[in-house]
Amino acid sequence: SAAESLSKHKSKLYLSGLTELSDSAAESLSKHKSELYLSGLTELSDSAAESLSKHEEVIYLSSVTKLGDTSGYLALAEKLSRQFGPDFDELKLDGLTELSGTAANILSKYEGNLYLSGLTELSDAAAESLSKHQGDLNLDGLTGLSVAAAESLSKFEGWLKLDGLTELSDAAAESLSKCKGYALALEGLTNLSDSAAESLSKFEGSLSLDGLTKLSDVVAESLSKHEGWLKLDGLTELSDAAAESLSKHQDLLLLDGLTNLSDVAAKSLAKMDPSKLGLYWELQEQVDKYR
Numbered sequence: 046s047a048a049e050s051l052s053k054h055k056s057k058l059y060l061s062g063l064t065e066l067s068d069s070a071a072e073s074l075s076k077h078k079s080e081l082y083l084s085g086l087t088e089l090s091d092s093a094a095e096s097l098s099k100h101e102e103v104i105y106l107s108s109v110t111k112l113g114d115t116s117g118y119l120a121l122a123e124k125l126s127r128q129f130g131p132d133f134d135e136l137k138l139d140g141l142t143e144l145s146g147t148a149a150n151i152l153s154k155y156e157g158n159l160y161l162s163g164l165t166e167l168s169d170a171a172a173e174s175l176s177k178h179q180g181d182l183n184l185d186g187l188t189g190l191s192v193a194a195a196e197s198l199s200k201f202e203g204w205l206k207l208d209g210l211t212e213l214s215d216a217a218a219e220s221l222s223k224c225k226g227y228a229l230a231l232e233g234l235t236n237l238s239d240s241a242a243e244s245l246s247k248f249e250g251s252l253s254l255d256g257l258t259k260l261s262d263v264v265a266e267s268l269s270k271h272e273g274w275l276k277l278d279g280l281t282e283l284s285d286a287a288a289e290s291l292s293k294h295q296d297l298l299l300l301d302g303l304t305n306l307s308d309v310a311a312k313s314l315a316k317m318d319p320s321k322l323g324l325y326w327e328l329q330e331q332v333d334k335y336r
Contacts, residue, residue: 048073061085061105071096084108087140091117098124103133108140110163112148122151129156135180139163146170153178162186162209172197185209195220204228211256215240222247232256232279242267255279255302262286269293278302278323288313299323311335 048070057080071093084107095117112118134157141163149171162185172194181204195217202225211233218241228251235256242264251274258279265287274297288310315335
């Protein structure tokens, strides 16, 4: 068979045009002795997954949609979780739309960065497992987050990306604020309740809220107390009161989306350390006049 012949290829094998793979072809390709690129593959039976789990080199499966609870899928998850080394510090499985709790538990042991941005929902069990992952975690596809899942993710210690969330309950915000990671990205949020802002201000790490286009004075006052980088590059306007509040922020403040500032707001921002304020260059010049 063609797969049998290809399996004898002595170097990297690029088969990213394949969208499906028969069980017998998977069995043949499992014997290939170098890197195997199957990044166009979306469907994979449990039997084919079992075969590919026996492949001895790095395998790329970024478009596969399912890692279920049966033995073949779990064996493949186990193999993928061990694909870490000097040249492989990230595992991209952005095609996954279905991830069992057991498979999530296995993938959580991967030592590099884990990309799972195809998941639109996350079971509480999967969230609990992934919270133990030691690298960065991309869950940008999630459109909702239960309070229990948010509470689990609060134990996570890396960079947590949740840019697909367009709304966040006050309870979930309270949980995420306790996150042990060094960075939290919530760039899909277009508004933030006063309570959620108060909670997130307690997160001790870099906080990205680039989806916000405006900021109420109350929210600005809360966020000014945040300790760590604060990224608000989506803001197009800033009230004088909000500028006065944000000028008290002690770490890097990024406001690269602002296109104009009142002189009162510029005078407030001028009180900040210049190295800790990111502004469009024309506004930077306006602020510098008051230093």
